[in-house]
Amino acid sequence: MQIHETAFIVSTYRSYHQELSKDIYARLWNNPNTDLLIPSILESISKDEAILHSLRNRFFYEQMYAFFSKNNGGTLINFGAGFSMYPFLLNNTVDTIEIDKKDIIAYKKEKTMHWIREGKLPQRDIQYTAIDFNNSSEQDIHTTIQPMIHKTPTFILLEGVLFFLGPDTTHKLWNIFKEIQSKGDLVGSVSYIPEIENTDVYKRLLHYFDTHNDTDDPFYHQTLPHSFYENLDRYQLKKHIDEFDLSKIYAPDAEIRDRTQILNEHMYILQKS
Numbered sequence: 001m002q003i004h005e006t007a008f009i010v011s012t013y014r015s016y017h018q019e020l021s022k023d024i025y026a027r028l029w030n031n032p033n034t035d036l037l038i039p040s041i042l043e044s045i046s047k048d049e050a051i052l053h054s055l056r057n058r059f060f061y062e063q064m065y066a067f068f069s070k071n072n073g074g075t076l077i078n079f080g081a082g083f084s085m086y087p088f089l090l091n092n093t094v095d096t097i098e099i100d101k102k103d104i105i106a107y108k109k110e111k112t113m114h115w116i117r118e119g120k121l122p123q124r125d126i127q128y129t130a131i132d133f134n135n136s137s138e139q140d141i142h143t144t145i146q147p148m149i150h151k152t153p154t155f156i157l158l159e160g161v162l163f164f165l166g167p168d169t170t171h172k173l174w175n176i177f178k179e180i181q182s183k184g185d186l187v188g189s190v191s192y193i194p195e196i197e198n199t200d201v202y203k204r205l206l207h208y209f210d211t212h213n214d215t216d217d218p219f220y221h222q223t224l225p226h227s228f229y230e231n232l233d234r235y236q237l238k239k240h241i242d243e244f245d246l247s248k249i250y251a252p253d254a255e256i257r258d259r260t261q262i263l264n265e266h267m268y269i270l271q272k273s
């Protein structure tokens, strides 16, 4: 399993629960290789993974929709964008900067431009930039992204990425966010809390990655306590919810009964002060 394969997997999850995720374009990324991988993941780790990822997408979609509607547009800056399709789901007053590793960005740019030409996706103002957060300096990332921002306010999204990053890269990214954002701008972030490390379901996840990691990708298993978000310099924590509570709002029939039996990610919305 390579880290970029995780982008195909979560996108396919969203396509399985389109009514929940609201991602009507996720299915465009579906492919036989990912379809083959998913049953064994759901079976060996947790059957609820597809619903939980769809809930995560739904939460950020609603947050961004509300933010950009209130501000009549702006720029979404998606760090580790993978195959998420927010630019096409949000209004055309929103510009997007998609950032990810080289292979993902090249493939996503080619495919989305092709689908726009075919009329399968609506026209949007999207810039794509390939950056490896581990290998690029704070200064380089800052000077690459800053000139790409043509519309304010900004909403930075860091969804499904922190798990793969170490503390130095995480610290670097939040410094960059602070530099490129202005007062009132938002960041949406996702992470696991350290308590999950004691659960069987999380141990099964790590075991799965350990036994399927066929690359030299540096791969952390980062978890972050709430205090990380409460103590961020120049950011105020505005909202926090976990997937378990999201399931009660959006998927009450899914019968997810126990926080400790699922890979329960936590979502945070922070505002620049």
Ligand SMILES: C[S@@+](CC[C@H](N)C(=O)[O-])C[C@H]1O[C@@H](n2cnc3c(N)ncnc32)[C@H](O)[C@@H]1O
Pocket: 003, 004, 006, 007, 010, 011, 079, 080, 081, 082, 083, 084, 099, 100, 101, 104, 131, 132, 133, 134, 158, 159, 160, 161, 164, 165
């Ligand atoms: C699980 S996917 C999530 C994708 C997307 N945000 C979503 O929620 O659908 C993780 C993404 O993080 C990207 N990523 C991981 N480590 C990265 C790094 N060091 N630099 C840039 N992107 C990275 C991967 O390439 C992948 O697209």
